[in-house]
Amino acid sequence: MSTNRLILVLLFICVGFSLTAQTARIKGIILDSNNKPIDNVNVVCLSKATQSNTNGFFDLAVPANQKVIVIFTHISLKKTTLSVQLKPNEDYEFNLVMNDREEQMGEVIVVSKNKKRVQGITTIEPEVIRKIPGANAGIENILKTLPGVNSNNELSTQYAVRGGNYDENLVYVNEIEVYRPFLIRSGQQEGLSFTNTDLVQNIDFSAGGFQAKFGDKLSSVLDITYRKPTKFGATLEASLLGGSLAIDAASKNKKWTAITGVRYRNNSLLVKSQETQTNFTPSFVDIQTNVNYQASDRWQWSFLGNISQNKYQYQPLTRQTNFGTLDKPMALLVYYEGKENDKYDTYFGAIKSVFKVNDNFTLKFIGSVFHTLEQEHFDIFAQYRLGDVDSNIGSETFGNVNYSKGIGSQLNHARNDLDAVIVNTEMKGIYDWKENQLEWGIKYTRESIRDRVVEWEVIDSAGFSINPPIKILPKNDQPYSSYTGPLVPYQNVRATNFNTINRFSGYAQWSRKDKIGSSEVWYNAGLRVHNWEVLGDNIAGKSQITISPRAQFAIKPSWEKDMVFRLSGGLYHQPPFYRELRDADGVVQPDIKAQQSVHIVLSNDYSFKMWNRPFKLVSELYYKSLTDVNTYTIDNVRIRYAATNNAKAYAQGLDVRLNGEFVPGTESWLSFGYLKTEENSADKGYIARPTDQRLKFGLLFQDFMPNIPSVKIYLNLVYNTGLLGGSPSYADPYLYQNRLKDYRRADVGFSKVLINDKTNVNRSWLKSFKELEIGLEIFNLFNNQNAITNTWVRDVYSKNQYAIPNYMTTRVFNVKLNARL
Numbered sequence: 001m002s003t004n005r006l007i008l009v010l011l012f013i014c015v016g017f018s019l020t021a022q023t024a025r026i027k028g029i030i031l032d033s034n035n036k037p038i039d040n041v042n043v044v045c046l047s048k049a050t051q052s053n054t055n056g057f058f059d060l061a062v063p064a065n066q067k068v069i070v071i072f073t074h075i076s077l078k079k080t081t082l083s084v085q086l087k088p089n090e091d092y093e094f095n096l097v098m099n100d101r102e103e104q105m106g107e108v109i110v111v112s113k114n115k116k117r118v119q120g121i122t123t124i125e126p127e128v129i130r131k132i133p134g135a136n137a138g139i140e141n142i143l144k145t146l147p148g149v150n151s152n153n154e155l156s157t158q159y160a161v162r163g164g165n166y167d168e169n170l171v172y173v174n175e176i177e178v179y180r181p182f183l184i185r186s187g188q189q190e191g192l193s194f195t196n197t198d199l200v201q202n203i204d205f206s207a208g209g210f211q212a213k214f215g216d217k218l219s220s221v222l223d224i225t226y227r228k229p230t231k232f233g234a235t236l237e238a239s240l241l242g243g244s245l246a247i248d249a250a251s252k253n254k255k256w257t258a259i260t261g262v263r264y265r266n267n268s269l270l271v272k273s274q275e276t277q278t279n280f281t282p283s284f285v286d287i288q289t290n291v292n293y294q295a296s297d298r299w300q301w302s303f304l305g306n307i308s309q310n311k312y313q314y315q316p317l318t319r320q321t322n323f324g325t326l327d328k329p330m331a332l333l334v335y336y337e338g339k340e341n342d343k344y345d346t347y348f349g350a351i352k353s354v355f356k357v358n359d360n361f362t363l364k365f366i367g368s369v370f371h372t373l374e375q376e377h378f379d380i381f382a383q384y385r386l387g388d389v390d391s392n393i394g395s396e397t398f399g400n401v402n403y404s405k406g407i408g409s410q411l412n413h414a415r416n417d418l419d420a421v422i423v424n425t426e427m428k429g430i431y432d433w434k435e436n437q438l439e440w441g442i443k444y445t446r447e448s449i450r451d452r453v454v455e456w457e458v459i460d461s462a463g464f465s466i467n468p469p470i471k472i473l474p475k476n477d478q479p480y481s482s483y484t485g486p487l488v489p490y491q492n493v494r495a496t497n498f499n500t501i502n503r504f505s506g507y508a509q510w511s512r513k514d515k516i517g518s519s520e521v522w523y524n525a526g527l528r529v530h531n532w533e534v535l536g537d538n539i540a541g542k543s544q545i546t547i548s549p550r551a552q553f554a555i556k557p558s559w560e561k562d563m564v565f566r567l568s569g570g571l572y573h574q575p576p577f578y579r580e581l582r583d584a585d586g587v588v589q590p591d592i593k594a595q596q597s598v599h600i601v602l603s604n605d606y607s608f609k610m611w612n613r614p615f616k617l618v619s620e621l622y623y624k625s626l627t628d629v630n631t632y633t634i635d636n637v638r639i640r641y642a643a644t645n646n647a648k649a650y651a652q653g654l655d656v657r658l659n660g661e662f663v664p665g666t667e668s669w670l671s672f673g674y675l676k677t678e679e680n681s682a683d684k685g686y687i688a689r690p691t692d693q694r695l696k697f698g699l700l701f702q703d704f705m706p707n708i709p710s711v712k713i714y715l716n717l718v719y720n721t722g723l724l725g726g727s728p729s730y731a732d733p734y735l736y737q738n739r740l741k742d743y744r745r746a747d748v749g750f751s752k753v754l755i756n757d758k759t760n761v762n763r764s765w766l767k768s769f770k771e772l773e774i775g776l777e778i779f780n781l782f783n784n785q786n787a788i789t790n791t792w793v794r795d796v797y798s799k800n801q802y803a804i805p806n807y808m809t810t811r812v813f814n815v816k817l818n819a820r821l
Contacts (some may be wrong), residue, residue, distance in 0.1 A: 024064040024086030025614060028094040029056040030072065038074060038098060045070045054709075055756075057665060061612060064088040072096060089562040089607045091614055116204060117605055118522040118554035119211065120566055120620070121223075122146065122657075124203040128667060132700060132716050133749035133777040135270055135809060136190075138197050139224070144718060145698035147655035147673035148207045148620075149220075150691070152723055152743040153788055154779070154808060155270060156187030156637050160691045161207050162622060163651030163677030164219030165632065165639055168574060171195075171222045174290070174304055174352060175428075176368055177215060181310075181344045182418055182579060183374045185638035187788075188271050189342055191284030191310040196261040198235055198246035199290060201227030207655070208622055209568030209601035212509045212526025212550045213428075213439055218574045218597050218626075226290045226304070228257050239777075239816040240269050242284070260289040270779070273810045276334075279315040284308075298356040306348040315339040316380065321791075321804050322389060329389040331401050332793060332804045340378035347371045364428040369421070376416040383409040386793050386802060408461035408793070410490075415454040420578070422447050437511040439526075445503040449578045452496045453586035456489040466490055495586030499536035499578065505529065509550075518558035524568075525551045532575050534590035541590030546573040562607040569600040580630055583643035593645045598625045615660030624651040624677075631681050633733075634690045634725060636788055649679035649689060666702040673697075684734055688724055695721040710753040717746045725789055738803070744784045749816075751775035771820040776813070783811040 026045075030038045030052050037056025042049065045062045052058040062068050064086055072080040077098045086092055116123055124142055134141035135154040143159055144151045151159045158166040158180075171178050171194070178194045202225040206214075214221045229248030237244045242265035250257045265284040272280060286308035293301045316336040324330035350368035357363060387404040428441040459466040468490050509526025528548040534541035550570030557563060574580075575594040582588055603620040629647035632639050653676060659669030673696035678686040699717040704710075722739040755772035766772070787805035 023061045023609070024088065024090040024092065025059065025061055026070060026084065026086075026092050026094055027057070027059040028096060030058060030096045030098060031056060032077070032098060038077070040074065041077075041098070042073045043070065044073070059613075059664065061609075062086065064090065072098065074098060088560075089609065089614070117564055118556075118566060119524070119552065120206055120209055120568060120601065120603055122205045122207075122618075124205065125667065126197065126200045126203065128700070128702075129197050129200065129203065131702070131712075131749070131751070132714050133747040133779070133814075134716055135747070135779045135812070136187075136193075138193050139195050139200070139203060139222070140193055141716070142700070143205060143222070145669070145671060145700045145716060146205070146207070147657050147671040147696065147698065148622075148653065148675070150673075150675075150693040150696055150720055150723075152720055152725075152740070152786065153187040153637060154745060154786075155267065156190055157193040158187075158190075158637050160693070161220040162653060162655075163624065163649075163675055163689060163691055163693075165634065165691055166637060167577065167579065167639060168217050168219035169222065170215050170217045170220065171224070172214075173224045174226055174302065174350075175223075175364070176304060176350045176352065176366055177424065178348065179346075179370050179372075179422060181346060181372055181374055182420065183342075183376050183416055184344065185376070186636040188267055188282075189310070189312045189344075190637070191267075191282070191312075191344075192263055192265055192286050192308060194306065194308075194348075195224055196244075196246070196263060196286075196288050198237075198244055198261050199226045199259050199288065201225050207620075208624075209552065209570070209599050210550075211524055211552065212507045212528045212548065212570075213441065216505065216528065216530050216546070216548070216573050216575055216594075218572055218595060218624075226259065228292055229259055230254065230257070234821040236819040236821075237816065240814050242266050255294045256292070258289060258291045260287070262287045269814065270809045270812055273812050275321055275807055276319040276336075277317045279317065279339075281313045283311040285310075300354045302352045302354075304348075304350045304352070306346070308344075308346045310342075310344040312342040312344075313339070314342075314378075316382075321807070323802075323804055324389075329391050330802070331387065331389045332791070332802075333385045333387075333401060335383050336380060337382075338378070338380040340380060341375075342377070343373075343375045345373045360432045362430045364426075364430075366424070366426040366428070368424045370423075371421050372418070374416075374418045374420075376414055378412065378414050381409065381411045383407075384793060408459065410457060410459040412457050413455070415452070417452045419450040420448065435513045438508070439511070440506070440508040442506040443504070445501075445505070447499075447501040447503070447578065449497065449499045449501075451498075451578075451582075453493055455491070455493045455586075457491040459490040493584070493586045495582075495588075497536065497582070497586070497588045499534060499539075499581075499588055499590075501532060501534050501578070503530065503532040503575070505531070516555070520556040520558075522552070522554040524553075525549075528573075530573065530575050530594070534581060534588070536588060536590065539588065539590050544575070544591075544593065546575060546594050546596075547571075548573050564605040566603045566605070567601070568603075569598070572597045572599055576630065579639065580641050581643060582641065584640055587643075589643040592630060592643055593628045595630055595645070596627045599623075610660065613661040613664060615658065618655075618657045620655045622651075622653055622655070626650060626679075629679060629681075631679060631733075632690065647679050647681040649677065651675065651677035651689075662701070663703050666704070668701045669699075671696070671698040681733075687734060687737060690724050693720055693723055695719075710756075712751045712753075714749040714751070715746065716748075719744050738790075740787050740790075740805070741785075743786050744782070745786060746781040747777065747779050748781050749775055749777045751816075751818075768821055769819055771818070773818040775816040775818070777816060779812040779814065780809055781811065785810075 030041050032038050039054045041052040043058045043060050050060045067085045070082040129142050140157040143149045148162045149159050204223040206221045210221045229250050233248040235246045244263040246261040248259050263286050268280050288306040291303045319334040321332045348370050353365045355363045385404050387401040390402045423446045426443040431438045465487050507528045511524045514521050531545045533543045548571050552568040554566040573594040576592045601622045606617045626649040628645040629649045630641050631647050632641045654674045657671040662668045675693050677689045677692050679689045680686045697719040701715040703713045720743040722742050725740050751773050753773050755769050786808045789806045790803040793802045
């Protein structure tokens, strides 16, 4: 079933395609007066006809560019007719409620939904996000299957886009910018993403060349809208990784609506599959609510609130990692003492008011407060043995270390605490006239940071202290000659920072839809301005300002083939956030300048029909030229900046995505990305950047059993070539350009619908469920060993350093239950 379809898809991609279309498509669900799906409804338009299935779903191709009549008939219900005029390749969703009286629907003239298409925005259906399996399921899990979006860490919700890093992505919920904790260093500490997928209505994503109305970041924009419920409802999810509950509520007059979600997550199932044996007791909990009040036809108020508490308690016990070659297998054995206690508490509240002055002019007012309290406390003592492994099959000691090449220990200590408050006030305006739209906005942000960093590491090999490689100290040639110099920690960072950052920003942009001959064109041009100043105890940074012009142009030729060509770009700046101001020693450098990037993006969007179903092929070429670059290193998900602007860089690549209904009624896609990004620090020459992810393949596939449509299958597959990250964190990147192995991962999910609107339920307690579904998920289906970093072990006698990979999760099984009331 699924295999045959996948083979057809791959063959299709290999041989290419060239299709034309002069038809449009109407699809939807037909319900009766009790909101139950109706099957066997005849849907007829001219010479084309179809019937609704058991779920009430229908799909009919109709002629484009002409007014047609669509007729709906059923043996026990009255006829319904619809007059509609669609454009070529247009998909129009029409959900119908049939009753016992004949009804003539009004004429519908559909305008193409080209706005997001010409802006280069990818729209993702919320239902896809809720169904597709992943170790960290959610919006970010789906983003990682898109071209140009990369992540080699299934435990993390962070992602890099087109050569940028995790700090270069904007995230909005209901037009409100949201933030994430500062101190998190590994994916398994992260817990929950801010976005609750149970509350989501719409997801838009742009990987570059975005408009001036979006903020000052270099890489991407994720724009999320929460839904407004119309009646009471509830959804429930439970699995071995945790659970969630979302409740919809609405007043009788629909003036008040609210949606609230509670989530709990426990990563023990995943973390305990790793090589390090641990006592692990995490607790990730949050509650989120979105309340809306329609004060009048012109005035609307809303509140978005979130409280999150992430507790991470970690006590490593033992670890054995086998590495090396078949001819010379080796192993690292580690025995631990101590533990790590981390805590991340965040509180977020925002009020948004929308006032419609008239039909053409709208004002928006937004105020938000984000407060994070974070602590990272650990004392972990590790003693290790490094040696040869017995590889003789049949030996009683097969797999054990027979001979130790080196022994040693290390002690890691941290007492890191951070308290940050970020306050935003913002006003936006939108004015429409004819085919033009003017948007503008002004914003004030105050960031108050209180940060203490105390972190050190002591290392010895065979009982001899190892000095840091970056310090100028007397030569240490132990054990061959005695050492009389000072003993210092291998790494030692101590700093206390109390800083305030004041920011003023604003934008104005103009958009217009027009025609050149018979071709449709869209224009967008805008300008952003950002001013900031860093203040603190005994420091005062300079007041700095950036000006960022941006523009987009798109054209849809009047061809038989439905294509849109788009050119976008401009000057993008990223004024430094607090983490970018802090250097490797933890000290804030207040005069760090904004990183600057010139974007150029050329894209083609081709919509066509295959197997009489809609498909889309989107191809994008991009180039970024970066100056005033603040170089950094990445260790797991922790980014450490040099806090200088002495580098320049570039990123170039190609992204291709084919999506459509490979299986009727479900969306799947294939993606490919090529990226090359390099930097030149202090004119030493160009080398690969930490996020230089050369090749990326992604597949998201949905299917169902033809004879048992209630059984569904979901596949999420990602292949990334190796990232830089194999070198020690202290290393000079010009001396170490080591890459990790390629990242390969496949997650698969199976679900069985037990109850839906068509199911006859005998037991009374089950009648309250509108939907009930049980599923099985297999994470890392092929049990691939993916490394996120290397642990570097030193042998004092041979002077060698060995890179031991830190592997991610192995194959894990999860059981999942979903219900809707």
